[in-house]
Amino acid sequence: MVAITIGKLASETGVHLETVRYYERIGLIPAPRRARNGYRHYRAEDVRRLSFVRRARDLGFDIEEIRTLLALAEPGLPSCDEVRTLAIAHLGDIQSKISDLQRLASLLTTSIEQCRESEALTCPVLDMLGASAIGSTPNP
Amino acid sequence: MVAITIGKLASETGVHLETVRYYERIGLIPAPRRARNGYRHYRAEDVRRLSFVRRARDLGFDIEEIRTLLALAEPGLPSCDEVRTLAIAHLGDIQSKISDLQRLASLLTTSIEQCRESEALTCPVLDMLGASAIGSTPNP
DNA sequence: GCTACACCCCGTAGTGGCTACGGACTCAAG
């Protein structure tokens, strides 16, 4: 059985070394065996689990959601429905974030374009933010 | 000159009361005058400034960016170019966030649809996350 | 054996942008 150290695990999974210890501390990944010198020793299974965590984080799942996913991923569970439900909820979050950001982007785009076109006294971007009066009546 | 208390300011701008005090602490908004009883007293100018901050936060500008925007919004400055530059950079951030999220959404959508279609042994969502082997070799 | 250097150990503190808590006051209405 080949065992690797935390640094190797970190570089293989792309998870920051200190983040690995953090995940262990919060119980997201199990505490591994230790060598005689106290070093953590990980195995292939740990690499797989941490890669799973990392991909889920990349997809924007938060730690608690990942805890649930990991539990549902235990073998022999009829979990697909639950996983699907979680994924759909998460997808909803993502989609509303997307439309929020799209509204922001178009607002900003409009203001920036007005900037290019107009030689007005006030800046259209600041105008959108309601800045026209900022500083006009300084605090006494 | 009409003066309002912090609670009124908070409800008028939609900024949480404790957040107003936080903004004062970090110097994003100026410390207002105090009444004899120690209560903060705000004026129309403060409402405008805080509304500006709030709109900028809603647009996703971070505190340091807002500090810059506020400085650029001081009257009499030839600031439009700088504001535009900042806004364009911020727009770039937003757009890359949008495309990140869109990639995630389509990944998730694909997996979820496979879930609906297939009666496979493994869950497509978990498969995408590489979970097929999770728990298969439990730690000793 | 000695030195240099990378790697690992641990606990703790800092990040951003708030939000909550607790105990003390002030104020207006009934």
Next chain:
DNA sequence: CTTGAGTCCGTAGCCACTACGGGGTGTAGC
């Protein structure tokens, strides 16, 4: 005079890390 709402302040908590400091360990070259 009591009640309830509003305000004061400092501090601690939130999330998901990331960094720091001071030590121990492993390995390679000389």
